Amino acid sequence: MPELATAVRELSFGEAIKEAIAEEMRRDPTVVLMGEDVAEAGTTFKVLVGLVDEFGKERIIDTPISEAGFTGIGVGAAMTGMRPIVDIMFGDFLMIIMDQVANQAAKIHYMSGGKWKVPLVIRATMGATRRSAAQHSQSLHAWPSHIPGLKVVVPSTPYDAKGLFKAAVREDNPVVIFEHKISYRKVKGPVPDEDYVIPLGVADVKREGSDITLIALSSMVQVALGAAKMLEEVGISAEVVDPRTTWPLDEKTLVESVRKTSRCIVIDEGYFRYGVTGELASIIQEQAFFDLDGPVRRLGAMHVPIPFSPPLEDVTVPTERQVFDLARQMVNR
Amino acid sequence: MSTAATSKTASQADTSKTASKAGTSQTSQIPTDKLLRLYRQMVAIRLFEERVNDLYTRALMPGLAHLYIGEEAIAVGVCEALRRDDYITSTHRGHGHCLAKGASPDLMFAELLGKEAGYCKGKGGSMHIADPATGNLGANAIVGGSAGIATGAAFASKYLKQDRVAVCFFGEGALGQGILYEELNLAQLWKLPVIFACENNGYNEYTHFSESTAGDVIARAQAFGMATETIDGQNVRDVHTIAAKFIERARKGDGPAFLQFKTYRYHGHHVGDIARAYYRPKAEEQEWVTERDPITLHGQWMMDNGVADRAQLDAIQEELIAEMDAAMQFAIDSPYPDPSKVDQDIYA
Numbered sequence: 001m002p003e004l005a006t007a008v009r010e011l012s013f014g015e016a017i018k019e020a021i022a023e024e025m026r027r028d029p030t031v032v033l034m035g036e037d038v039a040e041a042g043t044t045f046k047v048l049v050g051l052v053d054e055f056g057k058e059r060i061i062d063t064p065i066s067e068a069g070f071t072g073i074g075v076g077a078a079m080t081g082m083r084p085i086v087d088i089m090f091g092d093f094l095m096i097i098m099d100q101v102a103n104q105a106a107k108i109h110y111m112s113g114g115k116w117k118v119p120l121v122i123r124a125t126m127g128a129t130r131r132s133a134a135q136h137s138q139s140l141h142a143w144p145s146h147i148p149g150l151k152v153v154v155p156s157t158p159y160d161a162k163g164l165f166k167a168a169v170r171e172d173n174p175v176v177i178f179e180h181k182i183s184y185r186k187v188k189g190p191v192p193d194e195d196y197v198i199p200l201g202v203a204d205v206k207r208e209g210s211d212i213t214l215i216a217l218s219s220m221v222q223v224a225l226g227a228a229k230m231l232e233e234v235g236i237s238a239e240v241v242d243p244r245t246t247w248p249l250d251e252k253t254l255v256e257s258v259r260k261t262s263r264c265i266v267i268d269e270g271y272f273r274y275g276v277t278g279e280l281a282s283i284i285q286e287q288a289f290f291d292l293d294g295p296v297r298r299l300g301a302m303h304v305p306i307p308f309s310p311p312l313e314d315v316t317v318p319t320e321r322q323v324f325d326l327a328r329q330m331v332n333r
Numbered sequence: 334m335s336t337a338a339t340s341k342t343a344s345q346a347d348t349s350k351t352a353s354k355a356g357t358s359q360t361s362q363i364p365t366d367k368l369l370r371l372y373r374q375m376v377a378i379r380l381f382e383e384r385v386n387d388l389y390t391r392a393l394m395p396g397l398a399h400l401y402i403g404e405e406a407i408a409v410g411v412c413e414a415l416r417r418d419d420y421i422t423s424t425h426r427g428h429g430h431c432l433a434k435g436a437s438p439d440l441m442f443a444e445l446l447g448k449e450a451g452y453c454k455g456k457g458g459s460m461h462i463a464d465p466a467t468g469n470l471g472a473n474a475i476v477g478g479s480a481g482i483a484t485g486a487a488f489a490s491k492y493l494k495q496d497r498v499a500v501c502f503f504g505e506g507a508l509g510q511g512i513l514y515e516e517l518n519l520a521q522l523w524k525l526p527v528i529f530a531c532e533n534n535g536y537n538e539y540t541h542f543s544e545s546t547a548g549d550v551i552a553r554a555q556a557f558g559m560a561t562e563t564i565d566g567q568n569v570r571d572v573h574t575i576a577a578k579f580i581e582r583a584r585k586g587d588g589p590a591f592l593q594f595k596t597y598r599y600h601g602h603h604v605g606d607i608a609r610a611y612y613r614p615k616a617e618e619q620e621w622v623t624e625r626d627p628i629t630l631h632g633q634w635m636m637d638n639g640v641a642d643r644a645q646l647d648a649i650q651e652e653l654i655a656e657m658d659a660a661m662q663f664a665i666d667s668p669y670p671d672p673s674k675v676d677q678d679i680y681a
Contacts, residue, residue: 032492058492064522069515072481073488076499079470080420080489099512103475104482112463112471113454114678148679172681 007193014047014184016158016191017123020165021048021085023195025055028083031169034061034070035087044089045125045184071097071122075105075174078120083169090136091124091178094143105174106149120174121165125181126154127219127269128317134305137313139218139269142276144176145246151200152246153177156221158189160244163198170197180219180269187222201248205257209239212263212327215254215280217243220267220299220318227323236331246276251283258284259291263330265299267318272300297326363570368631368640371413371569373649375405375628378429380650380657381438385428385445385459389604393665395447398459401429403599406627407532408433410572411500414580420468420486420499422479425460426532426598427472430502435467438657442664449670450663456670456678468497477503477510480529484516487527487589498583500528505593506537508546508553517591521557526583528576529554529591532566534598539612554591566594567627570634597621 011019025031033051035043039062042049052060063070067088074086088097105118126139144150151173155161161179168175180187206221207228216224221242228238241257243250258264264284266277277298284296299318307313363371382402388394401408404426412421412433423430431441436452444451445459452462463471470486473479483501490497507513508531520527537545551561560582564575572594579590599622601609635641 030493064515064518066515066519068512069481069484069519072512072516073485073519074481076422076470076482076485076487077489077492078485079482080486081493082489084485099475099478100481104473104478108463108471109681110678111453111457111461112465113452113456114681115453115465116463116471117681119681151680 008190009193010188011158011191012185013158013161013180013187014045016162017165017179018048018051019191020162020169022051022054024166024169025059028169030082031085032059032061032082033085033087034063034074036063036065036089038062038087043087045181047184067093067096068100071100072104074120074122075100075108075118078105078118078174079108079116083119083121085121085123085169088122088124091126091140092135092138094124094140097122098143101144101150101174101176102147106147109173110149117172118174119172121168122174122176124176124178126178127180127182128301128306129313130182131308131310131313133308137306139178139301141176141178141218141246142270142274145276145279149174151175151248153200153244154218154246155179155244156183156206156216156218156242157187158191160198160204160242162191163196164200164244166195167197167200171200175200178218183219198244200245201250203241203243203250203253205239205253206242207238207240209237209261211237211261211331211333212265213239213241213257213261214265214267214323214327215241215243216267217246217269217276219269223318223320224267224323226320227327230320230324231327234328234333236327236333238327243280251287254280255284255287258288262291262293264292264296265323265326265330266296267299267323269301269317271303272298273303275300294330297330299323299326363573365640367413368570368635369649371409371573372628372631372635372641372646373653374409374413374433375569375631376650377438377653377657378405378408378432379628380653381432381441382428384442384657384661386600386604388446388661394445396458397603397605398428398445399426399603400598400600401426403621403626404532404534404566404596405429406569406572406631407530407566407594407596408502410569411528411530411576413573414577415468415498415500418468419497420470420483422470422483422499422501423462423472424479424502424504425472425474425476426504427460427462427502431462431464431469431472434469436462436464436469438660439663442661443667446664446667447669448664448667450667454670454674454678477507477513479503480507480513480516484520484525484527487520487525488523490526491523496526496584498526498528498580500530500580502530502532504537505531505533505535505542505546505550507531508550509537514553517554517557517559520589521559524586524588526586527589528579528583529589530576531591531593532596533593534596536598536602536613538602539606539609541612551591551593560588560590561592562590563593563595566596567625567630569627569631597625
């Protein structure tokens with residue numbers, strides 16, 4: 001955590017995001033936010049409650065339930081002088097907008113030889129254990145990360161969420177930001193009152209350690225920090241590194257940490273197979289192979305559609321205990 | 334000549350009467366220089382496309398191209414009713430739209446050949462010509478894929494209190510895509526200055542549109558309460574007059590329109606689609622080429638009405654042939670991009 005300036009309050013993750021949006025809308029009149037039930041309702045998660053009172057329905061825009069339709073409008077408006085924020089209630093709906101995101105927004109700059117720009121922010125949610133079942137619980141940040149032309153933000157703390165969101169709005173490229181929906185209220189932390197941005201592509205060491213590196217994203221940062229505390233009690237010093245963005249990716253910080261600790265677990269709430277953990281593990285092994293004491297290990301969501309029933313759902317997501325057990329086994333202490 | 338210009342507007346009483354006599358009464362109001370320009374622009378596109386076909390046949394062009402020959406009156410008639418700062422989105426069959434909106438043939442040819450000098454530095458090719466200087470938001474290789482972009486540009490125009498209009502060109506094949514209907518709904522709901530220009534050339538690739546399209550085409554847009562019109566897409570004066578009316582209506586803030594242009598694609602789905610008798614009878618093609626050609630019809634009309642004589646029309650053609658040949662040669666002589674540029678322009 002960087003040094004914080006004066007007037008630091010404790011905000012929830014959701015409050016920090018709302019503050020970021022409000023500040024950027026005050027700063028730049030071309031910023032609008034559109035989505036389903038974003039105005040008076042303040043989104044289904046109530047994260048944006050009150051914004052419409054300040055900015056009006058001209059700028060906090062309720063749309064029909066037409067994710068592809070209003071995302072397409074966001075792309076076109078972004079090309080022609082605006083900085084729209086498109087609100088996708090559940091990350092699972094990424095599938096509905098994927099042509100607009102992956103074939104249109106991501107490629108327009110390149111296909112036009114660099115002539116058109118698409119300064120669009122797509123905010124979506126991620127995360128399981130909310131008892132919402134298979135179509136409202138997925139963590140799909142690997143999908144846009146796969147597409148050249150997109151940037152992908154996965155904040156884990158209120159401080160990061162605000163600074164990264166503000167940077168996303170100021171970006172001249174399409175950015176997809178995944179907000180962990182359990183974190184909205186549950187995760188709280190210090191947030192300065194001042195205007196600050198966190199550049200995309202800079203990882204953050206959330207906790208320093210010397211025996212093992214836990215690379216974790218979004219909700220899994222809290223899990224890794226919890227596990228690190230448990231490990232400390234058995235004499236194992238774990239370093240927790242949060243990439244904060246899956247693309248651009250701060251490979252250097254990740255690799256340097258693993259070179260120091262010689263062990264690594266990558267933890268993510270996305271599906272285990274063909275996902276973020278596989279990508280990061282391969283980067284570590286390519287760049288830090290001779291510093292490793294053993295294979296890079298991974299923990300991710302089970303390869304099942306997220307089930308509804310609590311005892312079923314709870315076993316699909318990595319836990320502090322799993323991280324603790326695996327780390328202990330790897331350090332062999 | 335106005336037989337196809339029928340009026341079928343559902344709810345907009347103010348727009349429901351105008352088109353029926355457009356072919357005769359309104360087109361006479363088009364000034365002479367504009368009539369000549371409509372002709373010139375159509376011939377330019379025809380000559381450009383013939384050279385594209387030639388480049389393909391001579392194996393000088395990488396990939397494929399989808400020719401616009403036969404449909405020139407639509408791009409020209411519509412774009413001549415637009416300002417330079419108005420927007421268009423185009424399709425995989427997009428050369429005509431780009432040229433009609435003001436693109437330079439030399440930079441177009443260069444892009445089609447994958448050359449550094451091309452509109453997109455060789456990164457887009459035939460299906461992705463884009464040019465901010467002429468308001469061209471880009472041709473699009475996803476059928477229906479640009480409906481959102483055009484509607485979004487119209488949204489920005491309204492929000493930023495500009496008075497720009499966006500025209501979304503698409504073929505009747507896009508009628509099968511869901512996003513088109515989402516955009517029709519949003520455009521009408523928010524009264525956005527966007528014109529949905531449906532070029533119905535009768536064929537979704539290799540399939541007659543009657544095999545893919547239930548019900549009535551413009552009734553779909555009418556269901557959203559949108560102003561609509563079906564227009565003879567081979568009559569450039571009708572196209573221009575009616576498009577201009579709806580464009581200015583949108584510019585004033587009176588909302589979007591859906592225009593269906595009946596037209597025909599002389600060539601195959603793409604340049605390589607030569608043997609096509611299995612889906613389209615030769616006699617049908619021949620009939621459109623000989624009876625309904627937009628350039629021949631407009632040239633004849635101008636001669637019949639004393640606007641121009643044959644010598645004038647021939648002179649236009651000769652001048653354009655020289656221009657197109659030079660543009661094509663420029664592209665052939667232009668260098669390819671250096672491979673080191675492959676990863677430039679991914680991010681702004």
